[in-house]
Amino acid sequence: MSDTNQQNLLKQAVAQAALAHLPKGGVIGVGTGSTVNFLIDLLPQLKLAGAVASSKATEDRLKAVGIEVVELNQVGSLDVYIDGADEIDRHLHMIKGGGGALTREKIVASVAKRFICIADESKWVEQLGRAFPLPIEVIPMARSAVGRKLVTLGGSPAYRQGFVTDNGNLILDVHNLNILNAIALESELNDIAGVVCNGLFAKQGADLALLAGPNGVREVSR
Numbered sequence: 001m002s003d004t005n006q007q008n009l010l011k012q013a014v015a016q017a018a019l020a021h022l023p024k025g026g027v028i029g030v031g032t033g034s035t036v037n038f039l040i041d042l043l044p045q046l047k048l049a050g051a052v053a054s055s056k057a058t059e060d061r062l063k064a065v066g067i068e069v070v071e072l073n074q075v076g077s078l079d080v081y082i083d084g085a086d087e088i089d090r091h092l093h094m095i096k097g098g099g100g101a102l103t104r105e106k107i108v109a110s111v112a113k114r115f116i117c118i119a120d121e122s123k124w125v126e127q128l129g130r131a132f133p134l135p136i137e138v139i140p141m142a143r144s145a146v147g148r149k150l151v152t153l154g155g156s157p158a159y160r161q162g163f164v165t166d167n168g169n170l171i172l173d174v175h176n177l178n179i180l181n182a183i184a185l186e187s188e189l190n191d192i193a194g195v196v197c198n199g200l201f202a203k204q205g206a207d208l209a210l211l212a213g214p215n216g217v218r219e220v221s222r
């Protein structure tokens with residue numbers, strides 16, 4: 001079996017395991033990405049009243065399986081937000097945004113009482129950012145200015161060519177950042193003029209991580 005097929009089986013397994021952690025008949029926040037896509041296919045079983053989508057892609061997919069998509073402005077708070085991650089560490093801090101949906105993901109997650117991260121074990125890392133570059137959503141006119149600031153922080157920003165976010169902005173993928181204090185760096189990056197949002201989810205990390213490996217799905221909670 002190819003590595004991709006094997007990884008897809010793990011994503012399917014973690015999506016299945018997540019169902020037990022989600023409320024039946026409620027409204028939940030739904031993230032973006034290939035792992036979440038496996039979950040969305042299973043969500044009709046929960047007979048949800050609706051879901052808040054973190055991207056246009058997720059919105060389309062939720063509608064395709066018959067789940068009502070609720071605007072965030074119609075919702076006071078959510079019991080649960082569920083999403084994948086590009087990397088997650090032992091503090092349940094994450095890097096997200098590989099699919100470019102980080103800003104809406106962070107917004108929807110911010111109104112949720114609980115963040116559940118679903119991933120395969122390949123996403124579990126000792127230190128964030130060593131293998132996966134940190135995505136940052138940037139206002140287009142600020143691309144070079146933000147890039148220069150990121151270089152002074154030790155990063156090597158790469159412009160994600162041909163990609164436009166759901167919000168009409170661009171993504172810089174920042175390599176070589178030494179992320180020793182993810183909470184502090186998340187704030188520091190947000191302070192750069194022109195940055196809309198960065199892919200560190202540390203101030204609000206996950207409350208529960210479900211991680212699928214060859215021996216099953218393990219749970220790590222805070």
Ligand SMILES: O=C[C@H](O)[C@H](O)[C@H](O)COP(=O)(O)O
Nearest residue numbers: 033034035084097098099101
């Ligand atoms: O923008 C994309 C999101 O942050 C995803 O949660 C992240 O990239 C993980 O995606 P996947 O489940 O496809 O690995």
